[in-house]
Amino acid sequence: MTDLRITVDLAAAEPPYEQVRAQVAGLIATGQLGEGDRLPTVRALAADLGLAVNTVARAYKELEAGGHVTTRRRAGTVVAPGSQSTDVALSRTAAAYAERAVAGGLSDAAAIDLVRAALRQARS
Amino acid sequence: MFGGLALVLLVPVLVALGATTLLRASAAAPLEGAARKARRRSVAATVTTGLAGLAALVVWPVSGSVLDLRVATLPAVAALVVVLTSAVAELTWQRPSGARRVASLGARRGRSPAGLLRLFWIGAATTAGLLAAGALTAAPDGRSLERAWAAGGAGHGPYPGLHYTAPVALAAAVLALATLWALRRVELRPSLGPDLLPVDHAVRRASQVRVLRGAAAGMLLTAAGLGLTMGTAIVSVARTARANDIGATGPGYALMQAGGSALLGLAAALVVSAIVAACWPAPRIGAREAPTGALSGAEVP
Secondary structure, three states: OOOOEEEEEOOOOOOHHHHHHHHHHHHHHOOOOOOOOEOOOHHHHHHHHOOOHHHHHHHHHHHHHOOOEEEEOOOEEEEOOOOOOOOHHHHHHHHHHHHHHHHOOOOHHHHHHHHHHHHHHHHO | OHHHHHHHHHHHHHHHHHHHHHHHHHHOOOOOHHHHHHHHHHHHHHHHHHHHHHHHHHHHHHOOOOHHHHHHOHHHHHHHHHHHHHHHHHHOOOOOOOOEEEEEOOOOOOOOOHHHHHHHHHHHHHHHHHHHHHHHHOOOOOOOEEEEEOOEEEEEOOOOOHHHHHHHHHHHHHHHHHHHHHHHHHHHOOOOOHHHHHHHHHHHHHHHHHHHHHHHHHHHHHHHHHHHHHHHHHHHHHHHHHHOOOOOOHHHHHHHHHHHHHHHHHHHHHHHHHHHHHOOOOOOOOOOOOOOOOOOOOOOO
């Protein structure tokens, strides 16, 4: 596992636990976090980010509920098998979209709103 | 006697350790910004814990009555002061601040130095064993050793019976718990940030060494004091019995002589181990590859 980072913006509208969850899920989906990779303990990550332990615990709990990670007493929290995105092409498309959004000066919230709108349209 | 031994051995060790720490820090590779600040803080913590331990060694024996009990618990109490001071240094480390915070997903590095941790547990196990042996073999007064033979008996004190073992056991147990707690505080201290990982690993390991140096030395010296006291008492009782010709012969007597000598040898080995633990080298903070940058949790530009 290379030096992967999590950034939390306390001023953002998105709650910190969701920021942590989304970033970890993104790293797993793009294959940057592989099966069996161990995440920091809840307390260690909370200390490093200056967040409450419950905030990070909630993010981990939701990642576990989503099947991205598993938590065992001895092994800690590790990336679950089969949790990576199998659609590599889609990952590349998402990365390309993100690059264009950043280059175009779109805020994170605006870029995500566009994706949500597109998803709604595709499902309707 | 044991307090004097501890003072004679530990004071020069602590002074040498402080001087070595300062010399090593001044000779280390130059660092800038947050990395430099972290190294300076680590050195200050080492010097402060050394001075706190030194103060405890001097103050504890003379700060009240029951001198014998104070001397018996001196190594554990001084080590406890070192461990708690180290923990305070960890608890007061800079916390993340600012709206945007960054953390690495990499695992914490800088695991506790295995050799030093082993010395700590050896000291704890030996202390527990000697406390149990002392409590079981002491005379009913809990502070001396008495043995009777066909033609009379012999006795010697002090000996670690219940009078001594209860407070020493309490001090050693508190020291063990405080050490585990302090090591946990070191592990959970906020990282210096993803840009300073090599410095963070070195600082964290230096903190672990700081905690374990005091804890291992204190535990080993506690065991050494018990071994020395027991060995001296057993050898003295055996010699008195032989000198007074009270029928002390046979394998039991020989075993007693050998056991006493073995305990004295064990005490000497434990003192050497304690010196090794107290002088355990901490990693250099300021590796060439260590980059400089903002502290973790600080505002990200």
